[in-house]
Amino acid sequence: MQSSVLRPGFVQVRVLDMEKAIAHYRDIMGLDLVGIESDGRAYLRAYDEFDRHSVVLRETDTTGLDIMAFKMVSPEALLAARKALEARDVKCEVVEAGEQPGVGERLRVYMPTGHVFDFYTQMDLSDIGPMTENPEIWREEPRGMRIVRFDHCALLGEDIDASAKLLIECFGFSIAERGLDPDGNNMAIFLSCSNKAHDVAFLKAPLEGKLHHVSFLLESWHDIGNAADLMARRDVKIDIGPTRHGITRGQTIYFFDPSGNRNETFAGGYSFYPDNPERVWTADQYPKGLFYYEREVVESFVSVFT
């Protein structure tokens, strides 16, 4: 089935210190700061994104994920999804247009894993988005880690099968890849609404609504190396990498923002089509699925979350 969702559109993340967060996301990672609104939230975007923002930072006394939001193909598709959710008694509510600058009405869905997912169809275009007439590769040379765009999130919760089922049945997502426990139950589910190997992943944990990571696309393995150099030079705490995943085949570094939220820079990964058979990692080979070169589970990677 073709999904009615275009892509993950933005995330809203809680940070402890806005000044340090902006120094990380803008100056080291290289996102553009679109603006800081009167309620204190900061809006950022990557150079190759057409829409006005993809990362929202909110300063408070906790960390983790406020919202993961998806842009849909049409208001009709959003309405159809809403009806399908309501038929399943899933808690939904409407977030009015303008709650974030430049964003239309959103349908807020409370997912079984405790995450808040917003779905919307309208966001203003960025004034400095990619060129469309005789388009140069970029308007201004990318800064910092040269992030192309926001890519995906991995999220932790108990009932990952239920959250995956909603995305599949109500929004047309497909499972690209799964990791199994020794009894054959899902430990990790990688879902795609696009040609990407994953747009969102759910990881099983005795937790609710937790964030594992927010991932950003880089162009190449060379850019992963550049990102690693920057992390070393600017004292960014690296969790693991540079390395490669078996799952999705992506090349990666995991690291932490100054509030301890895990970020990923991601390159490569296979192209996914919704008619592809599911790929599965059995429990005995799962560590290789996580980290293809190390072939071992990394303790902090499976124990450290916000």
Next chain:
Amino acid sequence: MSSVDKPKYQINILKTDIEFGCREDQSILHGMGQAGRKGIPSGCHGGGCGVCKIKITAGTYVSGKMNRDVITEEEEASGYKLACKVEPRSDIALEVIGKMRRSYFGA
């Protein structure tokens, strides 16, 4: 003064024989890592995840903002801290409270 010349305070993990030096411009967790020692679980290093929770029983320090979901105001007031957000101002004695709790997806 280069960083190698800066004074180091001794950090002592109670109920273990682990001791290491830590500068006042680095967190206890960072100091432990630089000294190649283990004992306090090492996580996000940003005050977010909470695995490096400690209880400081002796010494002076300055501490930064920490995720209230993992450390309450009452805990903080009674000496509980996240080691990644504490910089020493004297020798320190501490107990390790935090643990790495592996989730199911970690197999």
